[in-house]
Each structure stands twice: as C-alpha cells, then as structure tokens.
Amino acid sequence: MKNRQSIIAYILLGVFLLGGAAYYLVPFITTSKVEPINLNVPAEAPNFVKEGEVTFLKNGKVHLKIDVEIAENENERAKGLMYRSSIPDSVGMLFIFDRPEPQSFWMHNTSIPLDIMYVDANKKIISIAANTEPYSDEAVPSLGDAQYVVEVNAGFSERNNIKTGDAISF
The missing domain is CATH 1.20.5 (Single alpha-helices involved in coiled-coils or other helix-helix interfaces)
Incomplete structure (x- = not known):
C-alpha cells in the first residue's frame, strides 16, 4: 500500500x-x-481632413500642390500620421513649429512609410528623409534648423522631383 x-x-x-x-x-x-499590443490605438483610423495646401516651388515657380492636414500644436505634432493605414499620394501633413531648430521625428505607430521633408524658416527644404521605416522608434533628424516639416507617402519626393533646395509655400 x-x-x-x-x-x-x-x-x-x-x-x-x-x-x-x-x-x-x-x-x-x-x-x-x-505582435506588441498598443492600448492607445484609436477605434478607427483617422480620416484625412483638408486644412490647407502646400505648394512646392522650383526656382520660384509653382511645381506641384498637395492638400494637407496641419499639425500646429504639441498634441497634433505628437500624433502626426500615426494609425493611418494609407493616405492618397496627393495629400500630406504640414507640421508648424514656433521657431526654427533641429527637429527629429520617428515612425512610432505609423504603419505607412513616409518621406519627411524638413523646411527652414525661409520655407526652403533643407533635408529629405526618404522612405522612412514604419513603426520605427529610431530618430529621423533634420540636417539643420527646421521650422516646418512636410510628411508625404514614401517615394513622393522622387516621383515628383522634389529636392533639397526647393521651396514650399502654404
């Protein structure tokens, strides 16, 4: 037993x-x-809402116009194009800062690759970070003092011949 x-x-x-x-x-x-779970994900992806236009200029002449959402306060700039599954190639986001200084963006919670154009106080493009990696927390810095930033679909700059030294207006 x-x-x-x-x-x-x-x-x-x-x-x-x-x-x-x-x-x-x-x-x-x-x-x-x-996959990691993000508890801050909105119930549905934000829809594009036109708030203005950005015109790209080459040698002072209109080259191309796109519709943009405008991120002009800290909360809007922090959110940027996060949580979007796509955006049309004819739109983007314009970030407006109070003063020119080195800027640095990341792709946290951004599922689409982007071109990030850094623009100085005179509205001249000083650097372009092309085809940024979705969801990356790696810093994507400007190469100088930028007061404005334009985000568009990856490849937009190349497809539309937008280069450092070109200018914008809005």
Whole structure:
C-alpha cells in the first residue's frame, strides 16, 4: 500500500511539475508571431481632413500642390500620421513649429512609410528623409534648423522631383 501511495504521489508531483512547466513554456514554443499590443490605438483610423495646401516651388515657380492636414500644436505634432493605414499620394501633413531648430521625428505607430521633408524658416527644404521605416522608434533628424516639416507617402519626393533646395509655400 505504501508503494502505491508513493507512486501516486510521484505521478501527481510529475503532473504538477509538467503542468507548471507547460504554463511557462507554451509562450516560447508557439509558432505564431506575437505582435506588441498598443492600448492607445484609436477605434478607427483617422480620416484625412483638408486644412490647407502646400505648394512646392522650383526656382520660384509653382511645381506641384498637395492638400494637407496641419499639425500646429504639441498634441497634433505628437500624433502626426500615426494609425493611418494609407493616405492618397496627393495629400500630406504640414507640421508648424514656433521657431526654427533641429527637429527629429520617428515612425512610432505609423504603419505607412513616409518621406519627411524638413523646411527652414525661409520655407526652403533643407533635408529629405526618404522612405522612412514604419513603426520605427529610431530618430529621423533634420540636417539643420527646421521650422516646418512636410510628411508625404514614401517615394513622393522622387516621383515628383522634389529636392533639397526647393521651396514650399502654404
């Protein structure tokens, strides 16, 4: 009888230990990729709302116009184009800062690759960060003092021959 109780005790101990181990090991042996959960995601992606236009100028002449949303306060600038699944190629976002200074953007919670154009106080494009990586927390700095920033779909600058040294108006 004592051997039988010992065997049952060992079996129960084994089941307990294996069950406990399985609880801790299951997350590591799953084959599906687990994406991080962001609790700040809005229920639906924001819709584009035209708030103005940006005109791109080459040698002082109108080259191209796009419709833009304007981010002119801290909350709007922090949110930017986050949570958008897409934007039309004819639109973008214009960020307006109080004064020119080095700027740095990131792609946190931004699911679409973007071109980020940094623009100085004279509205001249001083640098373009092309085809930025979605969801990246890596800093994308301006290459000088920028007072304005224009974000558009990745490849927009190349497709439309927008270059450093061109200007904008709005």
